[in-house]
Amino acid sequence: MRGLYGTSLSEKHIGRRRVVPVIYLQGSHYEVGYDVGRNFASIIQSFLKTYQGLKDFEREYNTPSGRAAYDNTLLNMKQRYPYYVKEIQGIADGAKVPFYQLFLLHMDDIIGTINDKTSNRIDDGGCSDIAFKSPENVVLGHTEDAPMETVNHFYIMSAHVIPTPEDRELGAVEERFASVCYAGQLPGYTMGFNEYGLVFTINTLSPLLLKPGNTPRMFITRALLTARTPAEAEKILLDEGLGIGNGFSTNVIWTSENGERDLMNIEVAPNLSGNKSILNIQKYTNDTLMHCNAYLRERVQEVTGDIIESSVTRMKAIRRHSPPRSRRDIERVLSDTTYKDFPVFQTRLDAPIQTIAAGIFDMSAKTWSIYIDKPDSSEPVAILPIRFSQLNQNHHN
DSSP: OBOTTSOBOOGGGOOOOOOOOEEEEEEOHHHHHHHHHHHTHHHHHHHHHHOHHHHHHHHHHTSHHHHHHHHHHHHHHHHHOHHHHHHHHHHHHHHTOOHHHHHHHHHTHHHHTTTOOOSBOOOOOOOOEEEEEOSSOEEEEEEEEEEGGGTTOEEEEEEEEOOOHHHHHTTOOOEEEEEEEETTSOTTSSEEEETTSEEEEEEEEOBSSOOTTSBOHHHHHHHHTTOSSHHHHHHHHHOTTTOBSSEEEEEEEEEOTTSOEEEEEEEEEOOTTSSSOEEEEEEESSSOEEEOSSOSSSOOOBOBSHHHHHHHHHHHHHHTSOOOOSHHHHHHHHTOOSSSSSOSSOOOTTOSEEEEEEEEEETTTTEEEEESSOTTSSOOSEEEEOOOTTTTSOSOO
16 A cells, blocks of 8 residues: 555554444344455454454463363353354354454453453453533543554444344344444444434453353343343343353443433443343433443452553543533543543554544434544544434334
């Protein structure tokens, strides 16, 4: 590739591209997976080649305990969410990459820690969220922070999923949503919305003790895209009969049929003595929603190390700002670089976790704006309409 002045740009040195690829899809779970894989094959292949985390997961996969955890988790997901397993198979087939590598990405820290129970871990992940609710509006801002290899390796899928009769019998429902996806991975574990009134973003959380074989968070957040009501969302998060295997929190805006909006954060953790997830739900009316990558309410033994230190530092930076009252205030908070080691918007080239994009959901404008550079000093690269096409429809397919 030629640079602006005729100099060659290699993959390593192309810098942050101001690009937000968006793909619109219709089809079964396997078909939308296949079409994502086929259209983004080069991005997916490039990510699998360069992502150090995958090499670490493969090393664990090649141990007896790692392979047992993989087999057990895959078996459970084929029973619980067979249509999402098919979606991953579709991505693998479309992109011409091995299924097992993509499944390892979805297991994430469950496989990564299978032989290492020490508390000081180099956990990947980030994300800072801030939101406010006023009588006129709800605005939610989110930085999408991920391992450095993820820069330029993401896309948005806007999908109308029509299950096959077989998948419908297994519990699949028709879906309409838009979500950021990391290369080769299911939608949901990032930021997005469905057309039933749900907007949500995700923060990675890192409990010390995980549950191999249980539902990986990326499957739960994929299922969250189907939720028609808050009660359905809670049921998906609880995951009765199995429960989540690792941790996250979700920042949620629900719009109801009468136009009322609820703003909440839900912390989700593995239940070490039961077969359903632990949930801690907090609604916000006048208070500012703020969340990074540490549990704020649920008492969970967490890892130590950068993910917690970074989270504490970013929360400190966010709290330095006055409570946000406008979208402009949200833009300023998301762009904060007060603390150089762990800024809210991280673009330092040697930082293992980078801000790959930021998103602002503006509910009165009904827009989702995606920024590649700091929101307070750049224009969004993409603005997607937030469509709640199904909100006043019958809640059953």
